[in-house]
Amino acid sequence: MPDLTPTIRNALRSSTLLALVLGFGLSVAPLHEAQAFGAPESFAELAEKISPAVVNITTSAMIAAPTDGMPMVPEGSPFQDFFDDFGGPGQGGPQRSEALGSGFVVSEDGYIVTNNHVIEGADEITIEFFGGEKLTAKLVGTDPKTDIALLKVESDKPLPFVTFGNSDLMRVGDWVMAMGNPLGQGFSVSAGIVSARGRQLQGSYDDFIQTDAAINRGNSGGPLFNMDGQVVGVNTAILSPNGGSIGIGFSMASNVVGKVVDQLKEFGETRRGWLGVRIQDMSPEIAESMGLADAKGALVTDVPDGPAKDAGIQSGDVITRFGTNDVSSAGDLTRRVADAPIGEAVPVIVLREGRTETLAVTLGRREDAEAKTMPASAPAPEAPKEMETLGLTLAPLDDDMRSRLGLDPSSEGLMIMKVDQASEAYTKGLVEGDLITEAGQQKIVRLQDLEDRIKEAKDAGRKSILLLVRRGGDPRFVALSIED
Numbered sequence: 001m002p003d004l005t006p007t008i009r010n011a012l013r014s015s016t017l018l019a020l021v022l023g024f025g026l027s028v029a030p031l032h033e034a035q036a037f038g039a040p041e042s043f044a045e046l047a048e049k050i051s052p053a054v055v056n057i058t059t060s061a062m063i064a065a066p067t068d069g070m071p072m073v074p075e076g077s078p079f080q081d082f083f084d085d086f087g088g089p090g091q092g093g094p095q096r097s098e099a100l101g102s103g104f105v106v107s108e109d110g111y112i113v114t115n116n117h118v119i120e121g122a123d124e125i126t127i128e129f130f131g132g133e134k135l136t137a138k139l140v141g142t143d144p145k146t147d148i149a150l151l152k153v154e155s156d157k158p159l160p161f162v163t164f165g166n167s168d169l170m171r172v173g174d175w176v177m178a179m180g181n182p183l184g185q186g187f188s189v190s191a192g193i194v195s196a197r198g199r200q201l202q203g204s205y206d207d208f209i210q211t212d213a214a215i216n217r218g219n220s221g222g223p224l225f226n227m228d229g230q231v232v233g234v235n236t237a238i239l240s241p242n243g244g245s246i247g248i249g250f251s252m253a254s255n256v257v258g259k260v261v262d263q264l265k266e267f268g269e270t271r272r273g274w275l276g277v278r279i280q281d282m283s284p285e286i287a288e289s290m291g292l293a294d295a296k297g298a299l300v301t302d303v304p305d306g307p308a309k310d311a312g313i314q315s316g317d318v319i320t321r322f323g324t325n326d327v328s329s330a331g332d333l334t335r336r337v338a339d340a341p342i343g344e345a346v347p348v349i350v351l352r353e354g355r356t357e358t359l360a361v362t363l364g365r366r367e368d369a370e371a372k373t374m375p376a377s378a379p380a381p382e383a384p385k386e387m388e389t390l391g392l393t394l395a396p397l398d399d400d401m402r403s404r405l406g407l408d409p410s411s412e413g414l415m416i417m418k419v420d421q422a423s424e425a426y427t428k429g430l431v432e433g434d435l436i437t438e439a440g441q442q443k444i445v446r447l448q449d450l451e452d453r454i455k456e457a458k459d460a461g462r463k464s465i466l467l468l469v470r471r472g473g474d475p476r477f478v479a480l481s482i483e484d
Contacts, residue, residue: 040227043177047189050229051130052160056181057101057114057137057151057221059122102180102222103127103151104231106261108158110135112151113261114221115236116142119149127153130187141264146205147236148257149221150264162223164261165230167253170194170209178213178235178251180222190214192247199250201237204334208250209233215249224251233257259339273340274366275348276306277313278475279330285479289457289466290441291354296320298333300350301468301475306369311361313350315468315475316441320356321349337363353441387447389454390465390480391423392416396446397435405433412445413437413470428478430469437475438468454482 101118105111112127119125125137137151153159170176174194182188192213199208209224215238224233233251263270279298287295297318303309313319319327323346327333340346345360386395394414401415402408416434419426438444439453457465464479 040175043189043191046177046225046227046229047179050162050223050225051179051187053105053162054130054179054187054223055103055105055112056128056186057103057112057118058098058126058128059101059119060098060124060126061122100181100218101220102218102235104221104223105159105161106163106231107161110153110155110159111140111261111265112137112153113223113234113257114149114151115234116144116147116149118221119151125151127151129159141268141270143260143264143270145203145270146252146256146260147203148234148252148260148264150261162225162229162231164254164258165226165228165232167207167209167232167255170197170226170232172197175227176209176211176213176232177225177227178211178219178222179225180219180235182214182216182218185218195248200331201250204331205256205338206331207253207256207335208236209253211249211251212247213249214247230254231257256335270367271342272338272366273342273363274307274369275333275337275361275363276304276308276369277319278302278304279319279333280476281330282318283479285464286466286477289462289464289479290318291460291462292318292351296329297327297351298330299477301477307361307364311348311359313348313359313361314352316438316477317350317352319348319350321347323347338366385447386417387450389450390482391420391425392430393418394436394447394450405435407435411435412443414444414447414450424481425478428480430478431471433471435470436467437470438466440465441468457482 099118099122101114103112103114103118106113119139120142125139127135127137129135135153135155137153140150140152142149172194175191176194177189177191179187179189182190190213192211194209195212196210199210200206201208209232211224213224215235219235222235223231224235226232232254234254234257235249235251237250239246239248239250260270278301280301282292282295282297282299284295286299287293297320300308300313300315300317300319303313303315319333321327322333322336323340325336327336340363342363342365345362348359348361350357350359386393388394393416395417397407397411397413397415399409402411414436416430416432416436418432419430436444436450439450440457442449442453444450444453454465463483464481467478467480469476469478
């Protein structure tokens with residue numbers, strides 16, 4: 001689960017969260033043709049139409065109690081809030097605890113979508129329908145990265161269901177409606193507007209719709225509807241100082257959820273494309289340091305063994321197009337790669353040293369790729385030869401430093417020995433123990449290498465220089481000013 005702010009994190013692990021919304025629709029037109037659309041006269045017909053497909057979810061699990069009598073629950077479990085709020089059921093042996101959430105039926109044969117955190121850790125899942133009928137559900141599959149779970153119930157008759165709409169068509173200000181089980185009160189409808197689009201919490205595939213509709217515990221996994229009765233989001237989290245709704249809720253966009261659900265239904269697991277690069281967003285400063293006019297695309301910081309390396313993608317490349325789509329940011333590329341077919345060649349356009357190149361990359365499967373991380377960096381030891389520049393005290397990497405940091409004997413670069421707290425480098429997060437391996441997109445080994453790159457950048461009329469900084473196994477580019 002993403003390490004969000006404490007309030008969001010508590011919301012995510014509570015199986016009683018809801019973000020259901022109705023938004024106010026606003027159509028933007030030229031000033032001389034300005035139009036405004038008022039709220040619908042009533043949402044009653046829409047609510048009546050979609051209610052039969054929305055369900056309440058009750059999960060239960062046996063919670064073991066340790067010798068001190070306090071129940072033990074897994075970190076992040078939906079049952080943890082029960083014990084946090086009420087101090088547990090008291091002394092004794094294992095206890096059965098229940099938690100509540102919401103969901104919705106997406107096929108007449110009984111497939112149901114909810115949040116992963118609603119059912120995580122449960123050994124029994126009961127579905128209650130709008131008419132009061134109850135059925136036991138089985139878990140088909142989960143995707144913790146998007147906090148989505150797919151359930152299945154068996155019914156002797158076709159079930160009412162709802163379909164996914166195109167979340168990309170939702171505009172800030174559009175009306176939306178949601179239904180769920182807030183605070184265990186049973187079926188409830190709420191309304192609001194789309195407050196923002198494309199919100200990210202801390203997941204790689206985040207694409208949240210923000211809404212001002214009331215969201216409370218018990219509504220996690222519930223649907224967010226457009227005015228056509230199509231699901232455009234799954235209510236997942238809230239931002240709140242007190243655990244209650246303050247009008248800032250987050251619903252995972254249906255265009256993300258729909259693809260996950262299709263894969264869970266077919267395979268019982270996700271099968272995402274894997275490019276095999278580490279990337280970061282471009283910034284105006286980084287773009288300027290590279291001599292680029294626009295801060296668009298995904299900047300490649302590292303290329304470990306994998307599909308991208310096999311295709312010739314290099315650190316420092318800017319990926320501007322993937323397949324048939326332009327790439328606007330690192331998150332945009334991540335989602336496009338995840339949705340792309342595994343094992344098929346995809347054309348990728350990169351910007352390298354002022355020129356564009358088209359490379360064909362055959363994607364692997366992300367779930368099969370083993371994440372490799374290097375040991376965390378440690379404070380660097382003193383070195384006999386140092387240089388102060390850009391607010392940094394630097395020294396060439398030596399064998400002692402490599403040993404302390406667990407680096408490969410062939411690793412080279414300049415180690416940051418000290419950072420001036422009044423410098424730009426400090427404000428941009430550089431710390432003692434970071435390793436600078438490139439400057440101006442060229443490899444550096446000696447102190448003189450960095451001085452040469454700074455001079456070249458100044459001679460080219462640039463205001464900043466681009467540094468590739470590695471901390472442990474995590475590389476990123478940082479642009480620092482070189483103006484006198």
